[in-house]
Amino acid sequence: MAENSLELGDIKIRVLEDGTFITDAGNLFGGSGNAKIKGAMRPVLVDTGDNLVLLDAGFGPELPESLEGRYELRRNNDSLMDSFEEAGYSAEDVTHVVLSHLDADHVGWALNPPSFPNATVYVQRASLEEAKGLPEDNSRRQAVPGVESGVEEGWCELLDGDGEIVPGVSIQVRSGHAEGHQIVWIRSGEEQALYTADLAPAKIWLDPDLISGVDTDPEAARKNRIEVLEEAVTSDSPVILYHEPSGSLVKVRRNDEDKFEAESIGG
Ligand SMILES: [Zn+2]
Numbered sequence: 001m002a003e004n005s006l007e008l009g010d011i012k013i014r015v016l017e018d019g020t021f022i023t024d025a026g027n028l029f030g031g032s033g034n035a036k037i038k039g040a041m042r043p044v045l046v047d048t049g050d051n052l053v054l055l056d057a058g059f060g061p062e063l064p065e066s067l068e069g070r071y072e073l074r075r076n077n078d079s080l081m082d083s084f085e086e087a088g089y090s091a092e093d094v095t096h097v098v099l100s101h102l103d104a105d106h107v108g109w110a111l112n113p114p115s116f117p118n119a120t121v122y123v124q125r126a127s128l129e130e131a132k133g134l135p136e137d138n139s140r141r142q143a144v145p146g147v148e149s150g151v152e153e154g155w156c157e158l159l160d161g162d163g164e165i166v167p168g169v170s171i172q173v174r175s176g177h178a179e180g181h182q183i184v185w186i187r188s189g190e191e192q193a194l195y196t197a198d199l200a201p202a203k204i205w206l207d208p209d210l211i212s213g214v215d216t217d218p219e220a221a222r223k224n225r226i227e228v229l230e231e232a233v234t235s236d237s238p239v240i241l242y243h244e245p246s247g248s249l250v251k252v253r254r255n256d257e258d259k260f261e262a263e264s265i266g267g
Contacts, residue, residue: 060108
């Protein structure tokens with residue numbers, strides 16, 4: 001099986017693409033490091049048979065103005081919309097979109113412009129409230145008008161905590177990176193897979209002691225990261241890493257030094 005797909009009983013999971021970004025390490029870790037970091041955007045499609053659920057929605061057609069100069073977006077023919085076709089689906093087929101939080105690299109195609117005409121978009125109310133209090137040049141704040149018009153027009157629903165989106169797809173609030181940041185558990189029978197979003201977005205981010213310059217509440221992020229990864233280790237669940245540029249479907253384990261470590265699966 002290709003490394004970008006996974007089956008859990010009757011549920012099919014496809015990891016899609018929305019290009020890659022390059023940024024200074026300092027933008028992610030804080031400080032003023034000159035090193036460049038590369039990340040991918042890998043929205044996830046969950047086909048339960050009755051429903052087609054998209055987890056996060058990339059940058060959208062273009063890099064937002066507020067990130068120009070700090071982020072470089074690279075796409076060959078691999079924007080999210082092309083990726084749908086390659087996977088044998090179309091944007092019209094999507095029934096539900098879960099936004100883990102409101103950063104620009106997660107909400108793009110869902111809000112600017114809304115690209116899934118038959119889908120309901122799910123956002124935690126706490127994420128919206130946090131975004132409303134941020135400065136105008138913050139990308140989370142810039143997602144507010146999109147979410148609010150979605151609520152008004154009936155295609156966006158605000159959530160208050162954990163719940164089931166459709167049978168087999170459940171969200172769980174694990175804040176720290178953002179208020180109301182939500183992760184997703186995909187379950188079929190005894191099997192489950194985990195989408196960590198920006199709680200643990202790439203292999204290098206599995207170290208709970210790596211305090212990120214972009215976490216709203218680093219202590220909460222650290223605690224939640226440990227608890228969630230521990231659960232993935234114990235249950236031997238596949239984990240999907242949204243920003244991992246090479247092999248985003250992984251298994252997480254504890255290594256000899258008792259640190260979390262991820263190994264790509266499939267291929
Ligand atoms: Zn992100």
